[in-house]
Amino acid sequence: MAETAAMPASHPERASAADWIAVAAGSLGALMATLDISITNSALPQIQGEIGATGTEGTWISTGYLMSEIVIIPLAAWLTRVFGLRKFLLGAAVLFILFSMMCGLSHTLTAMIIGRIGQGLTGGAMIPTGQTIIRSRLPMSQLPIGMTLFGLIVLLGPLLGPVLGGWLTENISWSWCFFINLPVCIGLIALLLLGLPPDHPQWDALKQADWLGIAGLSAGLSSLTVVLEEGQRERWFESNMIVWLSLLSLAGMVLIAISQFTAKRPVMRLSLLRNPRYASVILIVLVVGAVFYSVIYLIPQFLGLIAGYNAEQSGWVMLVSGVPAFLMMPMLPRLLGKVDFRIMVITGLMCFVVSCMLDIHLTAQSVGHDFFWSQLIRGAGQMLVFMPLNQASMAAVTREEAGDAAGVYNMARNLGGSIGLAVIGTVIDRRNTFHVATIRESLTANSVLGQDRLAANAAGWFARTGDMAYAKMRALGQLAAQIQQQAMVITFSEVFYVLGIALLCCIPLALLLKTPSYGAPAAAGH
Structure with a gap:
C-alpha cells in the first residue's frame, strides 16, 4: 500500500472561496457533533428530574449518543459514496435538527434516549466527513490551515459543552441544550448548499455493500x-x-x-493499518484519546466531589486548556509546514505528561486555580499532539482512501476515550475502597490524633446542640466523610500518575510518524 498520496495535476494550488466555505461547513458540523457529546452533562440532574429517570437510567442519555456515534463514524465513508457527500450531509443536518427537537421536547426517558441515539447517528457522521472535505478540497500547501481549524474545533467542543450546557440550564432551560442546535444547523445547511457542488448517488454501492x-x-x-x-x-x-x-x-x-x-x-478498511505510519498514528490517538477524555472527566469530578464546584464552575476551569489553542492557532499552520511531526508530537506528549504529574500533588484544599498551570500546559500539549496526528493520518493515505482513513482515525479517538473512562472508573472505585480501608485501619482506638479529632468535633457539636449522644454521632460522621475525602484525593493523584506513564509509552510510536511535504508541486507525490 502506498504511504503517500499523489495529487491530481488538475488540482489547484490555491483553494477557491467555495472550497473554504465547504471547509467551514465541515468544521461547523464537527463542532456541533463534539459539543453535543458533553453539553448535556451539566443539565443531566435537571433532565432526569423532568423525565422521571433515576441516576442509573440517566446515564443512558449519554451512552445512547456515544454508542450510535461510534457506529456511524466508520460507516460515514461508505454512506457518502452511496448518497453523495452533499446529499448525505444535508440529510444528516436536517435529521440532527429533528432529533434535537425531539430531545428538547421529551417528557419520557424512552423518547429522550431515542432522540439521543438519533443525534449520535446524524451528528457522528459529520466528524469524519468534515475531515474528508478538508483533505479533498484543499491543496497540500493549504492543508495545515484547514486541519488546524478542524483540530481546534474537535478539541474545544468537549471543553465548551459543560460551560454552555451549565449556563443554558441555569439561566434559560435544559431544553435549550438541544434547541441551540436549530440556528447552528440552519447556518450549516446554508454553508453546505453554497460550498459543496451537487452530486449523484451511487445506488450500486448498496448492492455491492x-x-x-x-x-x-x-x-x-x-x-x-x-x-x-x-x-x-x-x-x-x-x-x-x-x-x-x-x-x-x-x-x-x-x-x-x-x-x-x-x-x-x-466497510471498515483495516488494511490501512498495514501502513506502519498510519498504524502508528492510530495507536497514538487511541492512547491520547483515552487520556484526553479521562482528564475531561477527572478534573470536574475532583472539583465537584472535593471542592464543591457545580458543573458550570468546573467547565470554566476546563476552558483554561483552550487558551493555548487560540494563542497557538495563528502560528500552528506555519509550524506544521516547517517542523518535523515527530518533534511536535513528542513535545506535545511531554507537555501532557508534565501536566499530569503537576496534578499528582492534589490535596483536599485544592480548588480551581490549583489546576491553572497544568491546564495551560495540557492545552499546549493537546494542540502539539492532535494537530500533527490529524494531518499525519491524512498524509499517510491517498485521496481515495481519505474517507475510510478519517473514519478509522475518529473511531480510534472515541473508542480510546471510552476505554480510558472504563479503566479509570474501575481504578477509582477499587483504589478508593483500598485507601478508605487503609486509613480506617490506622485510626484505631489507640490513635491519639484520631481520638483528639473526634473529641474536638464532638465538643463543637455539643456546644451547638447540647446533646452529647447526637454530638458524638455527628463527629463520627464528620470523621468518616474526611476519610472518604482523603482517600478520594489520593486516588485521583494515582490516576493522574498512571495517565502520565501511559503517555510516556507513546513516545517511541511517535518516531514512526512522517512529515508530509506541503511545498510539493500539485502533481508530485507527498
Missing part, C-alpha cells in the same frame, strides 16, 4: 461502547447484561475480521 462488515460493526462497536460505559456501574461480569453484550461485541468483531477477506471493499 459489505453487509457482513456493516452488521458486525453495528453490533460489535455499539455493544462494546455500552460495556465500557455501563460496565463499572453494573459491576462488570456480575451482570448478565454485560456478559451478553460482551459476547455480542466479540461476535461483531469476528464478523468484521471475516469481512476483511470476503468483501470486495470492506
Whole structure:
C-alpha cells in the first residue's frame, strides 16, 4: 500500500472561496457533533428530574449518543459514496435538527434516549466527513490551515459543552441544550448548499455493500461502547447484561475480521493499518484519546466531589486548556509546514505528561486555580499532539482512501476515550475502597490524633446542640466523610500518575510518524 498520496495535476494550488466555505461547513458540523457529546452533562440532574429517570437510567442519555456515534463514524465513508457527500450531509443536518427537537421536547426517558441515539447517528457522521472535505478540497500547501481549524474545533467542543450546557440550564432551560442546535444547523445547511457542488448517488454501492462488515460493526462497536460505559456501574461480569453484550461485541468483531477477506471493499478498511505510519498514528490517538477524555472527566469530578464546584464552575476551569489553542492557532499552520511531526508530537506528549504529574500533588484544599498551570500546559500539549496526528493520518493515505482513513482515525479517538473512562472508573472505585480501608485501619482506638479529632468535633457539636449522644454521632460522621475525602484525593493523584506513564509509552510510536511535504508541486507525490 502506498504511504503517500499523489495529487491530481488538475488540482489547484490555491483553494477557491467555495472550497473554504465547504471547509467551514465541515468544521461547523464537527463542532456541533463534539459539543453535543458533553453539553448535556451539566443539565443531566435537571433532565432526569423532568423525565422521571433515576441516576442509573440517566446515564443512558449519554451512552445512547456515544454508542450510535461510534457506529456511524466508520460507516460515514461508505454512506457518502452511496448518497453523495452533499446529499448525505444535508440529510444528516436536517435529521440532527429533528432529533434535537425531539430531545428538547421529551417528557419520557424512552423518547429522550431515542432522540439521543438519533443525534449520535446524524451528528457522528459529520466528524469524519468534515475531515474528508478538508483533505479533498484543499491543496497540500493549504492543508495545515484547514486541519488546524478542524483540530481546534474537535478539541474545544468537549471543553465548551459543560460551560454552555451549565449556563443554558441555569439561566434559560435544559431544553435549550438541544434547541441551540436549530440556528447552528440552519447556518450549516446554508454553508453546505453554497460550498459543496451537487452530486449523484451511487445506488450500486448498496448492492455491492459489505453487509457482513456493516452488521458486525453495528453490533460489535455499539455493544462494546455500552460495556465500557455501563460496565463499572453494573459491576462488570456480575451482570448478565454485560456478559451478553460482551459476547455480542466479540461476535461483531469476528464478523468484521471475516469481512476483511470476503468483501470486495470492506466497510471498515483495516488494511490501512498495514501502513506502519498510519498504524502508528492510530495507536497514538487511541492512547491520547483515552487520556484526553479521562482528564475531561477527572478534573470536574475532583472539583465537584472535593471542592464543591457545580458543573458550570468546573467547565470554566476546563476552558483554561483552550487558551493555548487560540494563542497557538495563528502560528500552528506555519509550524506544521516547517517542523518535523515527530518533534511536535513528542513535545506535545511531554507537555501532557508534565501536566499530569503537576496534578499528582492534589490535596483536599485544592480548588480551581490549583489546576491553572497544568491546564495551560495540557492545552499546549493537546494542540502539539492532535494537530500533527490529524494531518499525519491524512498524509499517510491517498485521496481515495481519505474517507475510510478519517473514519478509522475518529473511531480510534472515541473508542480510546471510552476505554480510558472504563479503566479509570474501575481504578477509582477499587483504589478508593483500598485507601478508605487503609486509613480506617490506622485510626484505631489507640490513635491519639484520631481520638483528639473526634473529641474536638464532638465538643463543637455539643456546644451547638447540647446533646452529647447526637454530638458524638455527628463527629463520627464528620470523621468518616474526611476519610472518604482523603482517600478520594489520593486516588485521583494515582490516576493522574498512571495517565502520565501511559503517555510516556507513546513516545517511541511517535518516531514512526512522517512529515508530509506541503511545498510539493500539485502533481508530485507527498
